[in-house]
Amino acid sequence: MALIEDFEERYLLGVPAMDRNHREFVDLVNDMAASGNAVFAYLFNEMVQHTHAHFAAEEMLMRETGFSAAAEHRDEHRRVLGEMEWFGDRLQLGYVSMARAYVVERLPAWFKEHAVTMDSALAAYVRRQHRA
Ligand SMILES: [Fe+2]
């Protein structure tokens, strides 16, 4: 069963670069949940790289548009990357079940919350800027 239901309407934010990153993230998380340990470790590493690029792209959008809540949003990105990398290090040390628990129990809830709050606010702001 997918951890994050098929990319739902409510996660679509109307900014194509953000939507593409989010869809790829959801696919990675769902694929990890369905993978054996070797593939899981490979995909976890992919997810860390992908998340670096995903967050960097949003932070560039914030800089380019002068988004006012950029500092909190960036701090949240730093926090999540730190957490992801911490679990990635545990995974390298062989603690697969810890990393799996993180992916199953924490990442889906984090994504759902972040997409509909901070990312949604950024996307609404970017869309308004484009119309102006
Ligand atoms: Fe995002």
Ligand SMILES: [Fe+2]
């Ligand atoms: Fe974000």
